Amino acid sequence: MGNCQAVDAAAVAVIQHPDGQVESYSCPLSASDIMAANSGHYVAVIMTVTHPRSSSAAHHHSSRRSGGGDGNQVRYLKLLRPDDTLLVGHFYRLVSFEDVLREFGSKRRVRLSKLLAKKEEELRKQREEANPSSSVVEGEEETTGSGDSRNSVRVARKGQWRPALQTIAEADSFK
Known part of the structure; x- marks a missing residue:
């Protein structure tokens, strides 16, 4: 007690x-x-x-x-x-x-950043396998830009179409 x-x-x-x-x-x-x-x-x-x-x-x-x-x-x-x-x-x-x-x-950001990095790597590998010359175009876009390389890379990743035409010599027949 x-x-x-x-x-x-x-x-x-x-x-x-x-x-x-x-x-x-x-x-x-x-x-x-x-x-x-x-x-x-x-x-x-x-x-x-x-x-x-x-x-x-x-x-x-x-x-x-x-x-x-x-x-x-x-x-x-x-x-x-x-x-x-x-x-x-x-x-x-x-x-x-x-x-x-x-x-x-903070926990969600860690998980999402890992997930996004993994997906980005998978997409990059798929693009390289599908078209090996596209990685060269991306490299050129990064170096020849108007100062902001991130925007250039984004444009290249979206698959912007560029014509691959040969130059045509004009004929002298128009004179």
């Missing part, structure tokens, strides 16, 4: 605001209630995941570490859906809408 405060401390849901303010709730409530009270923010649960190390690295580092375990502890934020329930005993954090968009945007 002497340790009643420990039970009370574990029976709360703790929510940390971006400015450092901490709120405690002693009953389960939905994430939508918290999001409605704090507009422009998502509720995220803090998850700690332990990644195992390689056997040689774990043996080397375990002798120097005071704590147990053979891995790196990494903290993740998992966004909750509005219909999820915040449980007592867990630690939650409010994340601003802008931070979420920035994080998703």
